[in-house]
Amino acid sequence: MTTTNTNPLHKALYRILRPLARLLLRNGIPFSEFADLVKRAYVEAALEDFTDGRRKPTDSRAAVMTGLTRKEVKRQRDLLAGEHSGSDGRSHANRASRVVSGWVRDGAFQAADGQPAMLSFEGDGSFTELVRKYSGDMPPRAVLDELFRVGVVSADEQTGKLYLQKRAYVPTGDSEEMLQIFGEDVSDLVATIDHNLTDSQPGRAPLFQRTLTYDNIPPEVIVRWQQFAAEKSQRLLEELDQWLAPYDQDLSQSSANHSGERVRTGVGVFYFEDPIQARSAADSTLSDDHHQPKSLAGDPNESGIH
Template identity: 70%
Template sequence: MTDANANPLHKALFRILRPLARLLLRNGVPFGEFSELVKRAYVEAALEDFSDGRRKPTDSRAAVMTGLTRKEVKRQREILAGQNPARESRSNANRASRVVSGWVHDPAYQADDKQPAMLDFEGAGSFTELVRKYSGDMTPRAVLDELMRVGVAVVEPDSGRLQLKQRAYVPAGDSEDMLQIFGEDVSDLVATIDHNLISRSAGKPPLFQRTLTYDNIPADVIERWREISAERSQALLEQLDDWLGPHDRQGSGSQGEGARKVRTGVGIFYFEEPIQPDTSGDKRS
């Protein structure tokens, strides 16, 4: 087996797995359970992403590619067929996010200045109608309780109408919805990097991927930097949302049966870690 210290891919994987291991341990997921999920992901990738497009991929071929036995491939394939985590229906987080997006972009729920209107809970043009239009079968009360819990919506004291305070729904903590977003965000980032690694040889244009990084910033600057980066990142996302949001066909009645659909977006994340002092005694030139 290749030495992990010499293999660039192994080095990159270890760096990815280190914070992932921390999250798994905090949530009580032992290695055996994680190992099962890895096997499942290997089998699904072998069966779906590496088919030649002419014939149905076989368990034998997947076993050769993954290093698993045919019996194990069959077991994992049957689990995938019964309950595929990669193809779950929309989570509550996605449903709540859809409601917020509809509130921002749908003219039926905007004020005269094109900003999100204050809504009655029931009636024509109400929050209840908004939820039924954008969230599927979630009850309006459940959606409102969640939006109020995270501070996205409030009840205006004088009128009793509902006001949108933030344009984005972000659940807090290690909740089920937050873990759903974690899975989507990390998956999207890895998929973009994978695309860019092979884009040149595949004759495809690379996807946008940039990171701003400094590693010698004084600690007394960090608090202000957090504020500035959050403010400007939010402003950029809102500008992009203003352009892309109106093109979303959800709830517009113009989705079309055979129309091709694309999932797309832009992700921004902030990172910060202390630099450990070099105790090796080596001096860098």
């Protein structure tokens, strides 16, 4: 087997798996459980992503591709069939996010200055109408309780009207909604990278993928940088939302000018921060003897937009 230090894909995978392992351990997921999920993902990818245009791969071909036995492939395929039959395709987090986005963007729920208006719970132009327009059959009280819980919405003490404290719905902690967003975000990023690595159709541009990184920033700058990056990123996402939302067939309630087919698309923005420790002589010796990853501090390849 090729070692992690010589195979570029292995190196990239290790960098992905290291923080993932930390999250799994924090949430009490043992390796055996993770390994079973990996088997399931291998089987689903083999069966769904490698068709020849006429029919899906057989269990035997999936076994050859994945290195699993045909018995294990069938077991995982049966598990996948049960999971897909019970999926409703739309999460509570997605619905709450639509409500907040509508409040920020829709002129019917804005004040004269274009900012999100203070809303009564019921009546014309109320929070209840907002939920019905952007969240379908979700009970308005349940949506409001969730937005209260995460600090997105508050109620005015004198009038009782509701107002936005944050312009985006972001669940807190390791909640079910936050973990679902984690799965979606990481999956979308990996899918974009995979597309850019493998899709070489002539005349077709790669999907947009950029990162801004500097690795020698003094700690006293970080708080100001966090605030600046968050404000600019939020403004960018709201501008993109303003452009794309009118084309959403669920929100526009009209598909007369469209084919009826559906495409899921979007743009993701995330902030990262990783303190870099200066290596001691002992650390340097460990790196040489035991093939530990070297510190990236001062690496010019880690600076700028790439």
